[in-house]
Amino acid sequence: MSTAQVFGYAIVGLGTQIVEVEATISNGLPQLDLVGISDRRSKQIRAKVRSAIVQSGYKMPDRRIIVNLAPSDIDKEHAGFDLPVALSILLASHQIDRSRFLNIHAIGDLSLTGWIKPAPGQALAVISSQGRGETLVVGDGVNWGALIDTPCLITATTLSDFKSDLRPKVEAAKVSPCSPARTTELIDDIKGQSAAKRALAIAALGRHHLLLSGPPGSGKTMLAKRLIGLLEPLNREQVIELNCIASLQGTNHFRLNLPRPFREVHHSTSAAALIGGGNPPKPGEITKAHHGILFLDELPEFSHQVLNQLRQPMESGTIEIHRAHHHLQYPAQFQLVAAMNPCPCGWLGSARPCSCLGDAISRYQRKVSGPIMDRIDLQVSVPAVKPEHLLEEFKKLPVTEPEGQTEHERLGSTLERARRFRDHRQSLDDRPLPQQLQSEALAFMTDAANRLQLSGRSIQKVVSIGRTIADLGLARHVTPQHLIEALSLRPN
Numbered sequence: 358m359s360t361a362q363v364f365g366y367a368i369v370g371l372g373t374q375i376v377e378v379e380a381t382i383s384n385g386l387p388q389l390d391l392v393g394i395s396d397r398r399s400k401q402i403r404a405k406v407r408s409a410i411v412q413s414g415y416k417m418p419d420r421r422i423i424v425n426l427a428p429s430d431i432d433k434e435h436a437g438f439d440l441p442v443a444l445s446i447l448l449a450s451h452q453i454d455r456s457r458f459l460n461i462h463a464i465g466d467l468s469l470t471g472w473i474k475p476a477p478g479q480a481l482a483v484i485s486s487q488g489r490g491e492t493l494v495v496g497d498g499v500n501w502g503a504l505i506d507t508p509c510l511i512t513a514t515t516l517s518d519f520k521s522d523l524r525p526k527v528e529a530a531k532v533s534p535c536s537p538a539r540t541t542e543l544i545d546d547i548k549g550q551s552a553a554k555r556a557l558a559i560a561a562l563g564r565h566h567l568l569l570s571g572p573p574g575s576g577k578t579m580l581a582k583r584l585i586g587l588l589e590p591l592n593r594e595q596v597i598e599l600n601c602i603a604s605l606q607g608t609n610h611f612r613l614n615l616p617r618p619f620r621e622v623h624h625s626t627s628a629a630a631l632i633g634g635g636n637p638p639k640p641g642e643i644t645k646a647h648h649g650i651l652f653l654d655e656l657p658e659f660s661h662q663v664l665n666q667l668r669q670p671m672e673s674g675t676i677e678i679h680r681a682h683h684h685l686q687y688p689a690q691f692q693l694v695a696a697m698n699p700c701p702c703g704w705l706g707s708a709r710p711c712s713c714l715g716d717a718i719s720r721y722q723r724k725v726s727g728p729i730m731d732r733i734d735l736q737v738s739v740p741a742v743k744p745e746h747l748l749e750e751f752k753k754l755p756v757t758e759p760e761g762q763t764e765h766e767r768l769g770s771t772l773e774r775a776r777r778f779r780d781h782r783q784s785l786d787d788r789p790l791p792q793q794l795q796s797e798a799l800a801f802m803t804d805a806a807n808r809l810q811l812s813g814r815s816i817q818k819v820v821s822i823g824r825t826i827a828d829l830g831l832a833r834h835v836t837p838q839h840l841i842e843a844l845s846l847r848p849n
């Protein structure tokens with residue numbers, strides 16, 4: 358009897374769990390059995406491994422082979438076990454050098470001819486192996502060295518590579534600052550709408566959830582898309598995290614200059630596609646929008662069931678997915694931006710007459726449940742721009758600010774200054790926000806909360822928006838004036 362061990366990775370949420378893959382070859386009828394993995398997955402792996410071993414010039418041992426994947430009670434539905442299974446068999450049958458490859462870690466899909474393809478979640482395995490000193494073998498074609506220190510990483514192209522002297526390529530980690538992707542959607546493209554632009558700046562600085570309400574053609578979608586370009590550039594950890602999420606979807610090219618994601622979701626999207634799940638489990642739209650924007654156009658058209666699924670991740674920034682025997686967690690720190698018409702016909706409050714009858718308007722506005730509305734920090738109305746104003750604005754083109762900056766650049770610098778100010782302020786005082794209010798602001802807030810019968814959540818939100826407004830004006834303390842503007846951004 359001969360045994361050999363290789364380690365593989367189960368993908369659990371946005372993390373990994375090490376799986377021991379042990380092959381035992383003994384006398385008996387030629388047969389390959391996989392233990393500790395679903396029948397469906399076992400069948401696929403057996404077919405691919407057999408073919409890949411033979412096609413790569415090795416011999417499939419004509420004895421009884423059992424490969425055990427332990428622990429048995431974790432989800433192994435992701436691909437990526439082809440390579441460790443094949444390597445364990447080749448090691449147990451002494452067809453590759455045991456002194457160099459025993460107890461190595463591996464993740465990769467195999468083609469029938471023995472090509473090693475990157476497996477979904479491979480980035481997660483590479484990240485989790487960092488600093489542990491384990492030798493990890495992965496499929497080629499990924500520029501890992503560009504982002505992370507990978508001294509023990511071996512990349513292999515085919516299974517036959519293991520006959521030769523396959524050694525880690527020592528790549529010096531080139532940890533360069535992440536340059537943000539240049540945005541092409543500039544705030545200058547939007548004429549007028551100064552109130553909405555102010556709300557956009559507040560939303561960008563405080564990462565507040567935002568609802569834009571206005572008639573068709575008033576520029577709600579354009580405004581939502583321009584928010585991306587106003588957000589802080591991603592830091593290195595966030596770039597790695599987004600690459601890991603992309604890796605789960607099968608993208609295995611590390612990208613340094615990632616923009617923040619903007620995911621536009623249609624109201625026909627199912628709850629499962631929105632929050633994630635399936636077999637093997639995949640991240641949903643809210644995870645794909647992690648560190649970016651989840652845009653829901655025509656908010657009242659979404660079903661209650663779908664919208665209610667957003668409540669928990671909007672609070673916690675993560676989503677728990679419960680499956681038959683275990684549950685997993687994906688990150689979901691998205692900024693919700695929603696758009697809606699003010700009434701079913703769309704023209705309420707605009708120059709065109711509204712044709713909605715009876716209680717149609719209130720029924721329409723009630724379609725978005727209270728708990729969701731309560732969680733949207735800023736609710737802003739975006740009026741239609743009158744044609745004569747629009748023409749006036751166009752005459753002014755090209756828009757150039759006094760200092761030779763575009764409106765977008767000027768707002769960008771204002772936000773950058775405000776972020777630096779906020780970071781410094783937070784380093785001086787890290788008490789919860791309501792405790793930082795000075796007597797005048799506290800008295801104002803108490804009075805407003807009583808008069809307007811604000812919920813606890815609403816009070817928190819108003820104070821937090823007030824704080825963002827103060828930061829935007831580089832003000833050390835929140836004043837009643839800041840709170841008045843914050844209250845005006847939550848009309849409901």
Ligand SMILES: [Zn+2]
Pocket residue numbers: 700701702703704705711712713
């Ligand atoms: Zn109407």
